[in-house]
Amino acid sequence: MARKIFEEIEEIPERDDDALDVLKRRLVVVSVIVMIFTALIIARLWYLQIDHGDDYKDLAFNNRVRIRQVAAPRGHILDRNGKEIVTNRPSFNVVLVREDSQNLEDVLKRLAGVLHEDTSELWKRIRDASGTAPHIPIVLKEDISWDTLAYLENHNQDFSGIRIAVVPVRIYHYGDLASHLIGYLGIINKKELAEADPEKYTGEDLIGKMGLEKLRENDLRGQKGSSSSEVNARGFEQKLLKNEEPTPGKEIRLTLDVDLQQVAESMMDQEDRAGAVVATEVNTGRVLVAASAPKIHLDDFTGGISTENWNALLANPKHPLINKVVQGQYPPGSTYKIVTALAALATGTVTESTIFNCPGHFQFGNRVYMCWRHSGHGAVDIRRAITESCDVYFYQAGIKMGVDTLADFARKLGLGQKTGIEMEHEKSGLIPTREWKLKQYKQKWQDGETVSVAIGQGYDLATPLQINMMTATVANGGKVFLPQIVEAVHESDGRSTDQFHPKLIRELTGMGKYMAIVREGLVGVVNGDRGTARAARIDGIAVAGKTGSAQVVKLAQYKGMKEEDIPYKYRDHAWFTCYAPADDPEIAVTVLVEHGLHGGSEAAPIAKAILMKYFETRLQAMAKEKEDRKNAKPAAPVTPGTAARP
Amino acid sequence: MFRLDRRLFANFDWILLLLLLLICGMAFFSLYSATYPPKPQGMPLYLKQCYLLLIGFCGYIFLISFDYQELHSWNYPMYVLILLLLVVAFFLGKSAGGAQRWINLGFMKLQPSEPAKLMLVITLASYYSRNEVIDGYSLKDLGIPIILTAIPFVFIMMQPDLGTALMLGVIFVSMTVFVKIRLSTYAILGCCAGAVGAFGWLRLLKPYQKQRIETFFNPENDPMGHGYQILQSKIAVGSGEMFGKGYMKGTQGHLHFLPERHTDFAFSVWGEEWGFVGSVFFLSIYFFMLLWGLNVAMTSRDRFGMLLAYGIVMLIFWQAVINLMMILGFLPVVGIPLPLFSYGGSSLLTTLLGMGILMNIRMRRFQTSCAKE
Known part of the structure; x- marks a missing residue:
């Protein structure tokens, strides 16, 4: 049947229509055009999907x-006792996410009222961040109070596009305690960024x-975590793909003793003293106190210091930016006599007799x-x-030894070189x-x-830490330790990675008996009737030390002038360096008060206050013992004869 | 009307229908993915698409039921009707703030500019077949076709819908060049087109329309605007690589990076999920169907059938080419859908009707015109 129909169809004659044939030929051309376009589109697909597929896959x-x-x-x-000096606290920042924001103008007006800010200030922050992607939050205000936070959270429907970002910030539990030592944080700058590991920063x-x-930085920083989320075109997160928790930074336990440091700093803060206080353990090199005065205010630096504050710091005549413990170089003055005395004894220039x-003066040359x-x-x-x-004794001893011998001993005691702290x-x-002079x-x-030079003037310069280390070396009988401030570094899981070990740099041998003689002299400084540092005397603990006054300038015009009339910046620096207990030394304390004039009256009481604190429990125990003894023998009269024995 | 003799069945082009069904099937699957998850309120789009396909194929069957020669007599009443619809849409749009191009029919939003395209094809095919000039059309002969094109063109321009309006121009040019015009007429028309183009750029185009074209040439000037759309489309297609990300696994589409991902940019979703292999498969079928359509034109029994079939193929072809070139980053963003593949009731129905006419012509290729009587 079908065949028949077909045959019937075949029978229908082709219309001999020329015009139709022309159009048919054109249809062939059109077919070719269609095929060309098809090929073109497929070629383009090849280019996009095969040739550049990987690139587009990355983009996707x-x-x-x-x-x-x-x-x-x-x-x-x-600190050494586990007291927290610096930790973190959450800070709540108000941020704007532009892509979620509606009626920005009204929202900012309301927000300005809540934050007690000027609207123009908020606009300025937004303008400054223009050019960043609209899903990147712009910080409008840092560290808002709990009340403000609560208000914003409760009224969040009125603040479209406004969110709260929680950022950890440093909290300084003791204010600016040891500010030079602790330091501060700031936004990484271009130079630091260029040097830093791009994976980490x-x-x-x-x-x-x-x-x-x-x-x-490397210990404290920890390891950043990251979360990868799938987002849609509007930036809303759809699902979490991967989450890596951050590894908290390591905890650093210092050798510092917060209590002692506080005593030192409060003493220096009195009368706005400038200078440095250092205390170390004589037999280990642990640094207990490292205070530089005046302190800097760490809060001024967080988030970048203002030009105004910075200029004020630069202009301050007391140079607060300098960590005077290691950066302040002063003539050691009479504290240097410890070196001269040791050198003289050790070289046999003098004996103990x-x-x-x-006569009150010494003539050398003319x-x-x-x-x-x-007198x-x-x-x-x-x-x-x-x-x-x-002075005259050490002039003569010095002249007999010569400068190079002196220098040799000074260097052995750690002067003239970095301690390596x-x-x-x-x-x-x-x-x-x-x-040196020939070269220089x-x-x-x-x-x-x-x-x-023999009495620590002239070219001599030393840092308070160096003088402290020298004192400690004399106190411990010749051991030069590396001064250290880190007791231990704890991983976040509690393991200790970097435990303190005393590091002996060198030991001076064969000097024991000479040091003993010097130590006897130093005991007299504090405890002798004519000692220069009687102000540092502590009942029950024998302190040994040496005072010093370092001449800043040698100007004839101030000679014979009353001390209080000399301009501040030309007054002598006051030194006092000591150790205690004298018979079994544990701690060495060095105090430098810039332009403090006299070590005995200005610096020694500061050292005494630190020692009092250090020996507090022992002194209390002694006082209690004394009290008990008194109570046990209430009737025992004190005979005047025994008390007055010379 | 359903006097279908057996010859019509015997001449039914199953391949043409199969190709059409394949394309509609792929479009449906892609639409399901592109609109997943469905919006909580209202009918899901894929379901709507089912109804539209149903309506469309009813129209398809209707359109093959009578001899396409009847279209000669329906032509002008339909033309006027569509013009009326355009006018209604225009005034409705005016009252809705200028953004509206449709008439809400309840079950769908009819965009009269879509059937206007098909209407123009029928009108021009009818005119050129009735007024044949052997040695090429002169300018005088083209007067009526120009006017027939210009009226809906102006209405659509005023909506404003630049893309669709230009489509009418493309149809006019395709069909007029095809029936052969005189060389001198080319020159004059060319000059006129140039002048109109320059005038249009300076005076008629809305700023956003100009911006789209400018953006295409300098995409970096407007990273979040239309350059962004094109870029996201290229990323979607490109990241499909050889075998695609898998059905329903395209990230560009599902995470809304792709704009208009079920309408104008529907093919980007396909390219992303099915890769180069799937895209070539789709395009092969799509363009094979168009070539098959040209074959329908070639074998049609008369000038009207040939022009009509050719015009319908060109209508689909040019829309497809422009849409694909836009998606693949060759052209600026113009609001032209990929026929049969992009979601949009008016476009889908119009195209299905066009395909019905094509089948009609195919089925009656051996009937003489007198068979009508």
Whole structure:
């Protein structure tokens, strides 16, 4: 049947229509055109999907996956007893997400009222961030109060596009305690970013800018976490793809003792003193106190210091930006007599019985060098020379030894070189030699200069930490330790990675008996009737130390002037360095008060306050014992005869 | 009317229907993915598409039931009706703030500009077949076709719907060039087109329309605007790579990076989920159907059937080419759908009706005109 129909169809004659044939030929051309376009489109598909498929796949991935970094909580900083010095707290920032925002103008007006800010200030922040993607939050206000937070959370429907971002910020439990040592954080700058590991840091990260925050950045920082979420075109997160918890930073436990540090700083803060206080453990090198005055205010630095504050710091005549513990270089003054005395004894220049006469002045060449006591000390041996700080004795000892011998001993005791403590920009001080002068000034050393150097003046320069380490070395019988401030570094899981070990740098041998003689002199300084640091005397604990006054300028016009009339910046620096207990030393304390004039009256009481605190429990125990004894024998009369024995 | 003799059944082109059904099937699957998850309120779009297909195929059957020669007599009444609809849509649009191009019929929103395209094809085919000029049309001969094109063109321009209006121009040019016009007429028409184009750019185009064209040439000037749409479309297609991300697994579409992902950019979803292989498969069937359509034209029994079939194929072809070139980053964003594949009731119905006419011509290729009597 079908065949038949077909045959019937075949029978129908072709219309011999020329015009139709023309159109048919055109249809062939059109078919070719259609095929060309098909080929073109398929070629384009090949280009997009096969040739550049990988590129577009990456683009699609970046489109849909938003990787958010989660900052690791920064490590805490504790003192030796586990007291928290620096930890973190959550800070609540008000942020604007532009892509979610509606009626921005009204919202900002309301927000400005809540935040007590000017609307223009909020607009300024938004303008500053223009050019970033609209889903990136713009911080409008940092660290709002709980009340403000509660209000915004309760009225969030009135604040479209406004969100609260929680950011950990540093909290300083003791205010600016040890501010130079701790340091502060700031937004990473371009230079730091260029040097940093790009895996770890991004443009808005905080980084340690000073002090331990900077030096221990790698420990404190921890490992960022990240969460990858799939987002839609509007930036809303659809589902979590991957989540890596951040690893908190390591906890750093310092050798510092917050209580002692507080005593030191409060003493320095009295009368707005400038200078430095250092206390170390004599037998380990642990630093207990490292205070530089005036302090800096860490809060001024968080979030970038204002130009105004910065200029004020630069202009301050007391140089608060300098960590005077290691960056302040001062003439050691009479504290240097410890070096001269040791050198003189060790080289045999003097013995413990050698006596020099002090008429109050010393003539060398055609110059006369004065003793601080113009009336003179008379005949002095080495112990008395130390105790009473007789200049003339050390002039003569120094001249006999020569500058290079002196310098040799000074260096052995740690002067003229960096101690290697974990602090920034440590200065090495200066201990002159003949060679040094020739190199530095292209001049021959004058023996007259040795006279000054022998009593810690002239070219001599030392940092408070160096003087402290020298004191500790004399106290412990010749061991030079590396001063350290980190007791331990704890991983977040509690394991300790970096435990404190005392590091002995060198040991001075064969000096034991000479040091003993010097120590006897130092005991006299505090405890002798004519000692220069009687202000540091503590009942029950024998303190040994040495005072010093470091001349800042030698200007004739101030000679004979009353001390209080000399302008502040030309007054002598006051030194006091000591250790205690004298018979079994544990702690060495060094105090430098800039332009404090007299070590005995200005610096010694500060050291005493620290020692009192350090020995507090022992002193209390002694007082209690005494009390008990008194109570046990209430009737025992004190005979005047025994008490008055000379 | 249903005087179908057996010859009609015997001449039914199953391949043409199969190709059409394949394309509609792929479109349906892709639509389901592109609109997943369905909006909570209202009828899901894939379900709507089912009803539209149903209506469309009813129209398809209706259109094969009578000899296409009847269209000669229906032509002008239909033309006027469509013009009326365009006017109604225009005034409704005016009252709705200028964004509306449709007439709400309750079950669907009718965009009269879509059937207007098919109407123009029928009108021009009818005119050119009735007024045959052997040695090419002169400008004078083209007066009426130009006017017939210009009236709906102006209405659609005023909506404003630049893409559809230009489509009318493309149909006019395709069909007029096909029936052969005189060389001198080419020159004059060319000059006129240039002048109109320049005038249109300066005076008629809305700023957003200009911006779309400018954006195409400088996409980086407008990363979140239309350049963004094209970029996202390229990312979607490109990231499909060889075998695609898998059905319902396209990220660009499902995460809303793709704009208009079930309408104008529907093919991007397909390209992303089925990759190069799937895209080539689709395009092969699609363009094979068009070539088959040209074959219908070639074998049609008379000039009207040939022009009509050719015009319908061109109507689908040019829309498809423009849409695909836009999706693949060759053209700026113009609101032209991929016929049969992009979601949109008016476009789908119009195209199915066109395919019905095509089948009609195919089925009656061996009947002489007198068979009508």
